[in-house]
Amino acid sequence: MILLIDLCCRDGSLSRDEFVAPVERLLCRIGVPFATRHYTAVGAPDLEAADAAILCGTALMDTGFIEHPFRWLTAFERPVLGISSGMRALAAAFGGGTGPCCEIGMVDVRVLAPDPLFAGREVFSAYTVHEDAVQVPGEFVPLAASDRCVQAIRHRSLPLYGLLFHPEVRNEWIVERFCELVDRQSP
Amino acid sequence: MKLGVLFSGGKDSLFACWKAMQKEEVVCLITIVSRNPESYMFHTPNICLAALQAEAAGFPLVEVETAGEEETELLDLERALLAARERYGIEGVVTGAILSVYQATRVQRICRKLGLWCFNPLWLADQEAYMEELIDAGFTVVIQGVFSSPFDDSWLGREIDHSTLDELRAIARKYQVTLTGEGGEFETFVTDAPFFAQRIAIEETSKVYRNHNGVLRIERARLVAK
Numbered sequence: 457m458i459l460l461i462d463l464c465c466r467d468g469s470l471s472r473d474e475f476v477a478p479v480e481r482l483l484c485r486i487g488v489p490f491a492t493r494h495y496t497a498v499g500a501p502d503l504e505a506a507d508a509a510i511l512c513g514t515a516l517m518d519t520g521f522i523e524h525p526f527r528w529l530t531a532f533e534r535p536v537l538g539i540s541s542g543m544r545a546l547a548a549a550f551g552g553g554t555g556p557c558c559e560i561g562m563v564d565v566r567v568l569a570p571d572p573l574f575a576g577r578e579v580f581s582a583y584t585v586h587e588d589a590v591q592v593p594g595e596f597v598p599l600a601a602s603d604r605c606v607q608a609i610r611h612r613s614l615p616l617y618g619l620l621f622h623p624e625v626r627n628e629w630i631v632e633r634f635c636e637l638v639d640r641q642s643p
Numbered sequence: 644m645k646l647g648v649l650f651s652g653g654k655d656s657l658f659a660c661w662k663a664m665q666k667e668e669v670v671c672l673i674t675i676v677s678r679n680p681e682s683y684m685f686h687t688p689n690i691c692l693a694a695l696q697a698e699a700a701g702f703p704l705v706e707v708e709t710a711g712e713e714e715t716e717l718l719d720l721e722r723a724l725l726a727a728r729e730r731y732g733i734e735g736v737v738t739g740a741i742l743s744v745y746q747a748t749r750v751q752r753i754c755r756k757l758g759l760w761c762f763n764p765l766w767l768a769d770q771e772a773y774m775e776e777l778i779d780a781g782f783t784v785v786i787q788g789v790f791s792s793p794f795d796d797s798w799l800g801r802e803i804d805h806s807t808l809d810e811l812r813a814i815a816r817k818y819q820v821t822l823t824g825e826g827g828e829f830e831t832f833v834t835d836a837p838f839f840a841q842r843i844a845i846e847e848t849s850k851v852y853r854n855h856n857g858v859l860r861i862e863r864a865r866l867v868a869k
Binding site (some may be wrong): 468471473477478481515517558562583624626 | 662663666667735737744748751752754755758759760761762763764765766767768769
C-alpha cells in the first residue's frame with residue numbers, strides 16, 4: 457500500500473483536485489492500492505502500514521507545508537517519491553535548503569546519473585510549476601537537471617526520490633517505474 | 644479566499660466555478676472578449692452572452708476586450724485580473740483547464756506576477772467521470788461550435804445529455820476526438836447550472852457551417868425562472 461500525502465494548505469482544499477487527485481487516478485490506473493492522508497494527519501499507523509510514500513505537489517502560492525518538519529522521512533527507509541513541493545519537503549527533512557529558481561511550463565530534463573527510474577532515457581520534456589529549486593542534501597545525489605536547476609535527486613543508499621517537475625503530467629511512466637520499484641522492495 | 648473565475652461561457656469554466664464555490668468564495672467571473680476568431684486562448688462563439696450567464700449565476704462580470712494576437716492577449720488577461728482584483732479584491736484565479744499545458748502555463752505565470760493563487764480544479768480530470776458528473780449535477784450544456792470531423796451541422800445546438808454523451812463516446816473511440824472537446828473539437832455553451840438562480844432560454848439561433856467547422860449563433864436569448 458502506498459501512502460499518498462497531500463501537502464496542500466488544508467485537508468480537502470480546492471488544490472487537492474489539481475495536485476492529489478491526478479496522482480490518485482494514476483495509481484488506480486497502474487493498479488496499486490493507496491491511502492491518501494493530509495500531511496498534518498499522517499500518524500504512526502499510516503506509516504507502519506505503508507510500503508512506500510508519495511508526497512504530492514502544491515500550488516505556487518501554497519507554501520505552508522514548509523513549516524512542517526516531516527521528521528518521519530529520515531527513519532522511513534521504504535521508497536519515497538517527493539513531487540515538486542514534496543521534493544522540497546524530502547530535501548528539507550535531510551537538511552537541504554532551497555534557492556530561487558522559478559520554472560513554469562515544459563522544460564527539457566537531462567538525465568545525469570544511471571538509475572532504474574530513468575533507465576533508457578537521456579532527455580525528456582517535463583511539466584514544472586515551482587518558485588524555488590532544491591539544494592541537494594549531502595546524503596543525496598542529483599539524477600537529472602534542466603538548464604536552470606536540479607530536477608531529480610535520490611538518496612545515496614535508500615530509495616528516496618525527489619522530482620522537481622510533475623511526473624503525473626505527460627510523464628506517467630516515471631510513477632509507473634516508481635511503483636515497480638516499490639513492488640520489488642515490498643516484503 | 645476571494646476568487647475570480649476565468650469564464651468563457653462553456654462547460655469547463657462553469658464547472659470549475661461550481662467546484663470552487665464548494666471550497667472558497669467566488670466573487671466574480673472574468674471574461675476576455677477576443678476580436679480575433681483565431682485567438683489562441685480566448686475565442687468563443689457567443690461570448691457576448693457571458694453577461695447574461697453571469698447574471699443568471701448572480702456574479703458580477705469583469706469583461707476585457709483583446710485584439711486577440713498571441714502575446715498581447717496575455718497582457719489583456721493581466722489587465723482583466725488586475726481589474727478583478729481592484730473591483731472585487733480577488734486573491735486567486737480559477738480556470739477550467741483540463742489538459743492544456745499551454746493555457747495553464749500562461750495563466751500560472753500571470754498569477755505569479757500578480758501574486759494571485761491559481762486553481763485548476765479540472766486538471767487532468769478523468770473525461771468520462773467529468774462528463775457524467777457534469778450532467779448528473781444539473782448542468783445544461785449545448786454544443787455551440789464544432790471544429791472537427793465527423794461533426795456535422797446537426798450537432799450545433801444539441802444538448803449534452805446521457806444519450807448525446809453515448810454518441811460522443813462512440814465518436815471519441817473512432818476518431819481523434821476527446822470526449823470533453825478539450826482538443827478544440829467542439830465548444831459548449833451553458834444555459835443552466837446548479838448554482839444559476841435563473842436559466843437561459845435560447846429563443847433564436849442561426850447556424851454557419853462549412854467543412855466540419857460550424858458555429859451556432861445565438862441571436863436572441865433571455866433569462867427565465869427555474
